[in-house]
Amino acid sequence: MAMRPKSEMSPPPAPPSPSDQRDAVIEELRKGSQLAEFLRQQVELIPEDSRRDAALANVTDITTALASSLSVLQSEREQYYCSSSSDAGHASGASGGGGVRNGAVARTRNRKAKHRRGTYGEELPIKEILTEAPENDRFHWRKYGEKKILHADFPRLYYRCGYSDEHKCPAKKYVQQQNSSDPPMFLVTLINDHTCDTLFPDEDQDQPPSSSSSANNSQVLDFSKASLSSAVGISRLKKEEDADMSVTVPSYNYTYDELSSSSLPFLSPKQWEMEMEVKSLFRRHSGDGN
């Protein structure tokens, strides 16, 4: 965070409100959309058909991601932080949810609930990810519950790490559909880091995803900026049908200036090479004589 000299901070420094942060993000997304459109024009100048088409596909993904994010943020501008003390007020949109599949079965059990309601108890850290593909991260999740949430039009889905039993991995995530747009957006709340990932390094990490799924990265809206790199990684497609998902979008957490100083953890080497190539074109055509 940039610090200003005390002499410049004459008014009492009011911390930015959540709505201010949201407006700032919306503004950045708008700038990003303009840049993406400009980038598209530059990419169209690439002479080689294959490279141009691939780059255009990436730009299209970026544009789609920015547009959908803008849509979500704007539609929920006044709702998102209404319940600032709770996480339960995020959802909005049309009605949905599942129906009754089975008849009611009377069961008697004798057990104790392990968890507290409300503020996730003491489980930390918490990361929130806005994505079109909530299941599309590199971890294996097992669904353990689904709950209709008050004032939410979509049920909240509860997942825990698929290795929670084997390796005592405490990672969990809650998935809340945000709207009924096409594709719908989901707010994914990640709770606890994966210990299974550190015990058993992901064997696919050095295997770039197939070119057909060039952008299996989710959108990350992490206002804290602290968990940006670890929140979402290159996807491990746990099921074959995941490979058919075409709604994944590239991460837009980096500006083009930041591209040069960051390592873009979400991109495969091939994608990274392409990004660098596009970036080079971008600079050349934007009059950057350096």
Place this chain on the structure above:
DNA sequence: TTCATTTGACCCAC
């Protein structure tokens, strides 16, 4: 047969 998902019941903080 095994594994994952569904879904009503249960627990507990508020």
Place this chain on the structure above:
DNA sequence: GTGGGTCAAATGAA
């Protein structure tokens, strides 16, 4: 009493 989080039997898919 309400509502969010979790459990676990029932069920379906592979």
